[in-house]
Amino acid sequence: MGEKADHKKKHILDKARVVFSEKGFKNVTMKDIVDACEISRGGLYLYFSSTEELFLAVLADTHEDDDDEAIAAALAGDASAGDMLALFLKEQKKEILRKKNNLTVAIYEYYFVNKVTDKDNFLKGQFDTAVRIVEKLIENGVETGEFCCENPFGCARNLMYVVEGLKVMSKTIGITEEAIDKELMYVLEGLVPED
Template identity: 80%
Template sequence: MGEKSEKKKQYILDKAREVFSEKGFKDVTMKDIVDACDISRGGLYLYFSSTSELFLEVLSADVHEDDEEAVGAALSGNASAGDMLALFLKEQKKEILRKKNNLTVATYEYFSVNKVSTKENPLKEKFDTAVRIVEKLIENGIDSGEFYCENPIGCARNLMYVVEGLKITANTIGITEETIDRELMFVLEGLVPDESNS
């Protein structure tokens, strides 16, 4: 695909992301994407054959972009493991609270009616990458004496399950920043060694 075609495809993905964020997944038609992009139906079908294909591509692009930034931030620099974990969680909190361009509703609508193999599921990939990042940060914190944890992978998974639950809560019944902070701190308190037992 040439550079012009790549730019056109990216333009379609950006516009589709806006449409899916606004309308969810189940109510979006190819006509909605055509209208948002101000292109012909044939022009859209040159790149994508269905809203499902388009949505998975939007999700996949989203996942890879987030992962590259998060992995780089989590594993580089001279900051302490605690500072890096706090930075990682700050980014997760922003995602939980994000109202504009949020794909959470569309994502859950899509996956509630479409069966996608585990290997092809961009959400699983994103979740697994986040778990690996948190696990590495916890291990670094254990090595430096900042954290105590007998099961870093279990703790990392638990933390990311809490984050996913908070995302759903934010988009269904609503949530405050204070609630997010409280729930994340509850999980993190288990990592800090108890000085009174030393």
């Protein structure tokens, strides 16, 4: 693909992300994308043959980072494990509370409707990466005496289950920022060594 074609594809992906964020997955048509991109139907079909193909490309474009790079970035720097974990959770909280350009509803709609293999499961990959990041942060905190945890993997997995549950609640019944803080702090209190 040439530079102009790459630019056009990126434009389509950016506009499609907004449309999927606003309408979910199941309510989006190719016409919606054509209208948002202000291109011809044929222009869109040069790049994508269906809303599903386009949605999967949006997901891939959204999370291009390599898992190992994400883990390394989370562990880099001079900050303590507690500070890094707090920063990670702050980013998760932003995602939970994000109103615009949030693909959570579209992602869950897609996965409820489609049978996806573990190999192709974006949501599982995203979850597993987050668990590995948190597990490494907890392990570092245990090594420095900042945390007390006999099962860093189990604790990390539990924390990410809580985060995913909060994401679903924020999009269905709603949740306050204070409630999010309370749930995350409840999990973190279990890591702090007793005096």
